[in-house]
Amino acid sequence: MKRLTAWLLLCLWQGIASATLTIEITEGVEGAMPVAVVPFAWHGVDAPPPQVADVVAADLARSGRFRVLPEKDMLSKPHDSEGVDFRDWRALGQDALVVGSVKPNGPGGYLVKFQLFDVLRGEQLAGFSVPTTASGLRLTAHQIADIVYEKLIGTPGAFATRIAYVTELEGKGGVKRTSLRVADADGHNPQTIVSSTEPLLSPAWSPDGRRIAYVSLEQRRHAIYVQEVLTGRREQVTAFPGINGAPAWSPDGRRMAMALSKDGNPEIYVMELATKRLTRLTNHYAIDTEPAWSPDGRHIVFTSDRGGGPQIYRVGANGGTPQRVTFQNGYNARASYSRDGRYLTLVTRENGQYRIALLDLDKGLMETLTRGELDESPSFAPNDSMILYATRYGRRGVLSAVSVDGGVRQRLALDVGDVREPAWSPFTQ
DSSP, X not given: OHHHHHHHHHHOOOOOOSSOOEEEEEEOOTTOXXXXXXXXXXXXXXXXXXXXXXXXXXXXHHTSSEEEOOGGGOSOOOSXXXXXXXXXXXXXXXXXXXXXXXXXXXXXXXXXXXXXXXXXXXXXXXXXXXXXXXXXXXXXXXHHHHHHHHHHHSSOOOTTOEEEEEEEEEOGGGOEEEEEEEXXXXXXXXXXXXXXXXXXXXXXXXXXXXXXXXXXXXXXXXXXXXXXXXXXXXXXXXXXXXOEEEEEEOTTSSEEEEEEOTTSSOEEEEEETTTTEEEEOOOOSSOEEEEXXXXXXSEEEEEEOTTSSOEEXXXXXXXXXXXXXXOSSSOEEEEEEOTTSSEEEEEEEETTEEEEEEEETTTTXXXXXXXXXXXEEEEEOTTSSEEEEEEEETTEEEEEEEETTSOOEEEEEOSSSEEEEEEEOOOOO
């Protein structure tokens, strides 16, 4: 039990704050693509709404794959194809150009138009008109950035997705309050899902992005809950004696893998959510925990110390004999799959430091991506381009992100409090 407690304490690194996350790009790709995002024209008589182009430009810049032209360096500011002189933008060394406009569209509504151009070829790559509302302007801007990213990079953007994370703030009398929060991928529009003076752990998004499973100790015992993000309605899924931890949704959303110690030792179970029927997948005297599903739903990877130290194992989703997956380094834990199933991201220990690594499952090669001393809880972006994780910066818990090639790095921090346990949402319709 001492070994289990020590392991769990590593995952209980707590962190509540009301401020939004702020993002600092600490490293970008050399030779990032130069792109100009012209301020969108406002075709209205009232005061203009917040500038959509600012959000688009910020999204592209924080990806680390684009070098966004400052507005002060622009020779002209067109808002549609008729005003574009490609010679101006070629002279400024730009590869791509985004222009657009916003106009009123009924009570409380807007119509956002934008066009994306290949400057070198003088061709339009995309152009859309998007109806939206005042509250939906930021989401519209993120969606525009997603389109630009996909057209220029070739893979879908993830700017319109969301992140879940746990925060902790010490209040009066030294009482710590922990909150599970959801925010846009750029840290804006934070929403508190649940708040407690007891720990909240292991948030996990449902495949449709509408619900979050998490572990709560608010009744002074472990319990797994599922909560709707929009309505706040929640359901207790398990509250067995002992550990109820590490919930993980199946790709079809019908089943949930979890770690339970109801029979004495932490083992991996799968629950049919409609009937609450449990299937036990592992049966070993070691600690088995932290399950994660393969994208095809056929396998589950999990952490086990059955070999003498924490390593990643894989078992069939309907049972079978577990097979060891990781062999490099003496500690590997908290694995999860990329969307294409080719990679695992995980926590590995090197020279006494806990860092985020990427394992190529076909080649069996593992690459360490981060440089911290206590990096944990890695979560793939839904387009597999970045990995979000928790770390320490100074004396505070913060979130960071690193690209899968290690070339792009970001730091996300609250003005106050600690942040931990990040989970990146899936793509949603």
